[in-house]
Amino acid sequence: MNNERMIxxxxxxxxxxxxxxxxxxxxxxxxxxxxxxxxxxxxxVKLEAYGEFKKCIKTFSGNLEWTxxxxxxxxxxxxxxxxxxxxxxxxxxxxDKEEFPSQEEYFSEETFRKICEDAIEDIPDLYKYxxxxxxxxxEYLKLINK
Numbered sequence: 001m002n003n004e005r006m007i008x009x010x011x012x013x014x015x016x017x018x019x020x021x022x023x024x025x026x027x028x029x030x031x032x033x034x035x036x037x038x039x040x041x042x043x044x045v046k047l048e049a050y051g052e053f054k055k056c057i058k059t060f061s062g063n064l065e066w067t068x069x070x071x072x073x074x075x076x077x078x079x080x081x082x083x084x085x086x087x088x089x090x091x092x093x094x095x096d097k098e099e100f101p102s103q104e105e106y107f108s109e110e111t112f113r114k115i116c117e118d119a120i121e122d123i124p125d126l127y128k129y130x131x132x133x134x135x136x137x138x139e140y141l142k143l144i145n146k
Contacts, residue, residue: 003027003120006127007037007082015136016042019079025120034103034112035119036083041140049140050080056134057082062125063118084119 002009008022019040026032041049054068065085071078072095081087090106093099104112 003123006123007130008039010127010131011037011039016045016141018042019077024123025116030120031104031113031116034084034087034115035123036081036087038079038081040077040079044142045140046142049137052137052140053134056130059133060126060129062122064115064122066122066126084115086115 004023004025004027007024008020011017011020017039019038021038024037025035050068050070057066057068060066067083067085067088069081069083069088069091071080072091081091086107090103093106106112107115
């Protein structure tokens with residue numbers, strides 16, 4: 001199974017998706033960016049689904065703490081990111097300060113590289129954890145009156 005895409009492939013097969021960036025990182029350049037999965041469930045999914053998914057992710061135990069981050073810059077359509085928790089202050093600072101340093105500048109080269117390595121190592125276990133602990137509920141879908 002492809003480590004870069006395993007969680008995205010699972011999402012595509014099991015959840016109603018509107019937006020999904022398939023690769024969490026690039027295997028030919030693992031230090032290009034810190035691994036994350038950017039996604040958005042279909043428009044008929046209640047916000048409750050994101051909250052329940054975030055609760056599930058918070059209990060994962062890996063090299064890093066993981067979380068779901070709501071996009072700071074979204075206006076109409078908000079995407080979410082399954083990311084190492086250390087990414088939250090990075091994105092928040094970009095939004096608050098309107099400064100956009102690279103991840104490597106923000107974290108320092110050594111820390112950045114360690115986060116990338118630890119995140120990549122976490123992905124297979126995170127995939128298994130999501131698969132075993134987050135079950136899609138039909139109640140997550142909004143009822144649409146016709």
